[in-house]
Amino acid sequence: MSSQPQLGWIGLGTMGNPMSRRLLEAGYPVAVYNRSKDKEEALRAAGATPADSPAAVVQQADVVFLMVSDDQAVRDLFTGPDGLLEVEASGKLLINMSTVSPGISQEMAALSQQKGHTYLDAPVSGSVKQAESGQLVIMVGGDEPAFQQAQPLFEHLGKLALHLGPVGNGNLAKLAINTLLGIYTQGLAETFLFAQQHGLKPEDMHTIIGNGAMSNVYAKIKGEAIMGDNFQAAFALKHLAKDLRLAKAEGLNTPLGEVVHETYQQAEPALGNEDVIAIIKHLHHD
Numbered sequence: 001m002s003s004q005p006q007l008g009w010i011g012l013g014t015m016g017n018p019m020s021r022r023l024l025e026a027g028y029p030v031a032v033y034n035r036s037k038d039k040e041e042a043l044r045a046a047g048a049t050p051a052d053s054p055a056a057v058v059q060q061a062d063v064v065f066l067m068v069s070d071d072q073a074v075r076d077l078f079t080g081p082d083g084l085l086e087v088e089a090s091g092k093l094l095i096n097m098s099t100v101s102p103g104i105s106q107e108m109a110a111l112s113q114q115k116g117h118t119y120l121d122a123p124v125s126g127s128v129k130q131a132e133s134g135q136l137v138i139m140v141g142g143d144e145p146a147f148q149q150a151q152p153l154f155e156h157l158g159k160l161a162l163h164l165g166p167v168g169n170g171n172l173a174k175l176a177i178n179t180l181l182g183i184y185t186q187g188l189a190e191t192f193l194f195a196q197q198h199g200l201k202p203e204d205m206h207t208i209i210g211n212g213a214m215s216n217v218y219a220k221i222k223g224e225a226i227m228g229d230n231f232q233a234a235f236a237l238k239h240l241a242k243d244l245r246l247a248k249a250e251g252l253n254t255p256l257g258e259v260v261h262e263t264y265q266q267a268e269p270a271l272g273n274e275d276v277i278a279i280i281k282h283l284h285h286d
Contacts, residue, residue: 002275004027004028004029004140005028005030005061005062005063005153006028006029006031006060006061006062006063007023007029007030007056007062007063007064007065007153007242008030008032008051008057008060008061008063008064008065009023009030009031009032009033009034009048009057009064009065009067009218010032010033010034010054010057010064010065010066010067010068010077010254011034011066011067011068011069011073011098012032012039012040012042012043012126013034013039013067013069015067015097015124015127015128015131016034016065016067016068017039017042017043018128018131018132019065019067019131019136019157020032020043020048020065020099020131021043021046022131022132022134022156022157023045023153023156023157024043024046024047024048026156028153029049030043030047030049030055031048031049031050031051031056031057031060031061032044032048032049032050032051032056033052033053033056033057033073035049040110040235043165043238045193052082052083053082054077054078054080054082054083055082055083055084055086056082057084057085057086058089058092058094059087059089061092062092062093063095063149063150063153064084064091064093064094064095065094065095065096065097065269066094066095066096066098066232067095067097067098068098069098069239070098070100070242071100071101071103071104073098073106074096074098074100074104074108075108075116078108078111078112079111084112084117085111085112086116087115088219089115090115090116090117091117091152092117092118093117093118093120093146093149093150094108094112094117094118094119094120095119095120095122095150095153096108096119096120096121096122096123097122097123097124097138098123098241099123099171099174099175099178099242099243099246100121100123100171100246101162101171101246101249101250102121102141102167102168102169102172102250103168104170105119105121105141105167105168105170105171106167106168109121109142109167112133114181118142118143118146119142119146119167120140120141120142120143120146120147120150120167121140121141121142121167121168121169121170121171122138122139122140122141122142122150122154122170123138123139123171123173123174123268124136124137124138124139124157124158124174124184124200125137125139125174125178126158127234127235128234129234130158131157134156134157134158134159135158135159136157136158136159137159137160137161137162138154138157138158138160138161138162138169138170139161139162139163139164139167139169139170139173139174139177140154140161140163140164141164141166141170141171141172142163142167142168142170143169144163147161147163151163152178152258169229172250174243175243175246175247175250175252176247178240178243178247179243179244179247179252179257179260180251181240181276182240182243182244182260182261182264182276183256183257183260184218185222185276185277185279186259186260186263186279186283187241188209188219188222188223188226188277189226189277189279189280189283190283191205191209192205192223193280193283193284202219202223202226202227203227206220206224206226206227209223210223221234222276222277225277226277226280230275231271231274231277231281232274232275232277233273233274233275233276234275235275235276236272236273236275236276237264237267237268237271237272237273237274237275237276237278237279238268238272240264240276241264241265241268241272243265244257244260244261244264244265245261245265247261248261259276263279263282264279267279267282270282
């Protein structure tokens with residue numbers, strides 16, 4: 001493979017947009033595909049080449065990235081009409097950065113292999129800010145040589161890319177870390193609520209957390225969101241609810257895991273499009 005592979009990017013949402021931009025800014029040629037075409041146009045201005053279909057992307061690119069919402073979206077992109085695997089092409093590296101089930105990755109990896117392609121699951125930990133600054137943590141499942149091939153590209157997207165073993169292991173690691181995210185987010189919300197119910201100021205609670213052993217960047221940002229009553233989604237609650245459902249399907253049944261799964265499922269209908277920390281509004285009403 002040449003030092004400057006042709007890249008493809010499918011899925012230009014909240015995360016896909018800044019991530020694909022980083023590869024463009026690094027000087028790679030990038031063909032892009034998104035179901036809603038206005039998002040492609042925004043990237044055309046940055047130098048990307050819009051493609052008509054996933055099939056067109058895989059024909060043009062050596063390495064194709066996907067960043068889409070769920071298992072069904074992945075299946076459609078691989079096997080639907082004009083899908084990645086519905087066209088005569090082989091020898092491509094297909095990197096699925098979506099947060100999906102290990103099962104869909106294993107299934108798509110097997111189908112990809114039949115067509116002569118290689119598949120990596122490479123979901124990320126981090127939000128829009130980390131995507132924009134190339135500070136994501138990338139959790140990778142798949143063959144070691146494919147990981148090594150992708151590593152120079154991952155360096156533009158993240159501060160760490162970790163190879164975790166066979167296909168599906170990246171997805172499992174993402175479900176594990178997002179379980180912690182759910183537990184931590186709900187814990188933070190409950191802490192602020194308890195303090196508030198007893199007449200303590202949110203600002204004082206934020207200061208206490210920020211200066212003790214519990215201090216971290218996430219608590220700072222989400223604490224500020226609570227104080228400012230700002231629930232605009234950096235990471236939408238509906239996505240965490242989905243991730244917890246996936247973890248549950250993989251056997252998550254620990255006490256805190258069970259509780260946080262249930263809380264987010266209950267909150268999703270009313271608060272799904274708001275930020276994960278909007279769970280405080282759901283807990284406040286319970």
